[in-house]
Amino acid sequence: MTDVYSQSEAVLDKHDEKRPRKRLNDLWLTLATFSGLLAAWLIATGTGPWDPIIQPLFLPSPALVIQTFFQLLENGFQGKSLGQHVGISLYRFSTAFIFCILIGVPLGLLMGMNRRVRAIFEPPIQAIRPVPKIALLPLFLIWFGIGDLSKIIVIAAPVFPIIAISAMQAVQSVSRMKIQAAQSLGASRWTVFARIVLPASLPGIFTGIRLSISIAVTMLVAAELTATSEGIAWMALTAAEFLATNIVIVAVVIMAVIGFGLDRLFWLLERRIVHWSGKD
Amino acid sequence: MLIEPYACGTHCSIEEAKLAFQNVSKIYGAGADSVTALTPMDLMVRKGDFLCIVGPSGCGKTTLLNLTAGFDQPTSGKIMIDGVEISKPGAERGVVFQQGALFNWMTVLENVAFGPRATGHSASVAREMAMETLQMVGLKDFAKKYPYQLSGGMQQRVGIARALTNDPEVLLMDEPFAALDQQTREVLLEEIRLLWKRTGKTILWITHSIEEALFLATHIVVMSPRPGRIRAAFQSGFGRSDDPLISVTPEFVAAKRHIFELLKSSQKDEVQIQ
Numbered sequence: 384m385t386d387v388y389s390q391s392e393a394v395l396d397k398h399d400e401k402r403p404r405k406r407l408n409d410l411w412l413t414l415a416t417f418s419g420l421l422a423a424w425l426i427a428t429g430t431g432p433w434d435p436i437i438q439p440l441f442l443p444s445p446a447l448v449i450q451t452f453f454q455l456l457e458n459g460f461q462g463k464s465l466g467q468h469v470g471i472s473l474y475r476f477s478t479a480f481i482f483c484i485l486i487g488v489p490l491g492l493l494m495g496m497n498r499r500v501r502a503i504f505e506p507p508i509q510a511i512r513p514v515p516k517i518a519l520l521p522l523f524l525i526w527f528g529i530g531d532l533s534k535i536i537v538i539a540a541p542v543f544p545i546i547a548i549s550a551m552q553a554v555q556s557v558s559r560m561k562i563q564a565a566q567s568l569g570a571s572r573w574t575v576f577a578r579i580v581l582p583a584s585l586p587g588i589f590t591g592i593r594l595s596i597s598i599a600v601t602m603l604v605a606a607e608l609t610a611t612s613e614g615i616a617w618m619a620l621t622a623a624e625f626l627a628t629n630i631v632i633v634a635v636v637i638m639a640v641i642g643f644g645l646d647r648l649f650w651l652l653e654r655r656i657v658h659w660s661g662k663d
Numbered sequence: 664m665l666i667e668p669y670a671c672g673t674h675c676s677i678e679e680a681k682l683a684f685q686n687v688s689k690i691y692g693a694g695a696d697s698v699t700a701l702t703p704m705d706l707m708v709r710k711g712d713f714l715c716i717v718g719p720s721g722c723g724k725t726t727l728l729n730l731t732a733g734f735d736q737p738t739s740g741k742i743m744i745d746g747v748e749i750s751k752p753g754a755e756r757g758v759v760f761q762q763g764a765l766f767n768w769m770t771v772l773e774n775v776a777f778g779p780r781a782t783g784h785s786a787s788v789a790r791e792m793a794m795e796t797l798q799m800v801g802l803k804d805f806a807k808k809y810p811y812q813l814s815g816g817m818q819q820r821v822g823i824a825r826a827l828t829n830d831p832e833v834l835l836m837d838e839p840f841a842a843l844d845q846q847t848r849e850v851l852l853e854e855i856r857l858l859w860k861r862t863g864k865t866i867l868w869i870t871h872s873i874e875e876a877l878f879l880a881t882h883i884v885v886m887s888p889r890p891g892r893i894r895a896a897f898q899s900g901f902g903r904s905d906d907p908l909i910s911v912t913p914e915f916v917a918a919k920r921h922i923f924e925l926l927k928s929s930q931k932d933e934v935q936i937q
Contacts, residue, residue: 558763558764560760560763560764561763561764561766563732563734563752563758563760563764564758564760564764564765564766564825565766565777565781566733566734566751566752567732567733567734567752567753567754567756567757567758567826567835568754568757568777568778568781568782568825568826568829569753569754569778569781569782569829570777570781571781574781578766578777579766582766582768583768585768657768658809659767659768659809659810659811662767662809662811663763663767663811
């Protein structure tokens, strides 16, 4: 018996030892990819004693992009500071996103738990899902005005179905055996939901949320296409009209950083909260 | 031979039985697509019996366990525990599953304390009860680990501890060691036998292994498939033995051979029918 224990402990230790080294190797490869891309950018834009292969109008050099960033930081863009542009975009983005999580996750859970709720809500949500939401923007503008509401709604429109449906599917795929185990331990319906169905659904819910982040960032650009004069995506679109490629790139990088940062944030949360995911 | 046939449906009255199956059958689906998982059967299990149900896939043994656990309802007949008809899952019937039934978002301790918590004990009492059973199955030091950090054998111990902590009247075990390697299984089978002797629990054990059934059981019900039915039933003396090497004695081997031939002949029947 003691053999069985010590063996399995040894297996555990080996696992823990191996992981950090592997991760370090992967990190080097990732760094190499980014260094390569940066080098290509530097060479192509003429950083050095040679002429730029690509003209700054099409691709400004990294140095110019950084310089532009600090200029924007100092002077703002079209009467508003860079912080204000980022702030208003973040406000539109996060209002839509938080709304989708606060309403979409509970609704999805209910749809997964209850056939009637599913019969009521799933068909309309599934029907809306394939509709390109950008096409609805003119309608939203007519219905909800040219203020922030129509922008928040156009961001929420594609995110909401994804989050609700993924929560529903997460509930539906909870192992029957685990539910039966809880029932035969004397758990009430509520206990089964709170301590089995809900935690077992979390990995699926996280997947839905992380999937939505990049879609929401894309929709931010759509939302700021018209009827506004502020926001980071609007800044990119406006700068493009003046062929100010350097400003476009700064705006795009800021949006990428926001999207990437949010994804990493939820990735960290996921790893902490559902550390057990997939390890059955 | 240490095994002898007995009338598993009539050897004691319903009043005497801990578990009573009366004319129980199960048909899945309806009309032309229906599948008879279990033809009507009677079975009485006395308190303290270690009853093994042995048979190949499709013989209805897992259906029988699911009905007893209350996960499913019989098509005909009724199943009673202490004379009360079973209609839904309950804490007086502890279930141990094959594998993957642990709550992997909870620590070992939380898993084992789940039952007492669900049946109304305070958190601290539940913890104490859980620690006690963990000690009994030799996992006290692993209380704070998560199930995925344990080996398969240890995970099954947690599953057994979890079911035991509720102090159920009956333990229902669905091939709990089928996914384990031979050595671990033998160690755990020996432990189960000791556990049964110590606690005197009534155990309903599902297995496809004749050897496992002979090693553990006081009563063996042999089932055969398509349609699922009871083929034969034996009382067995091997389960009460203290000899860990009982399975290599001539009597044991002879008994094993007897049941093996029985199962084989039922397979032949099937081929002829087809």
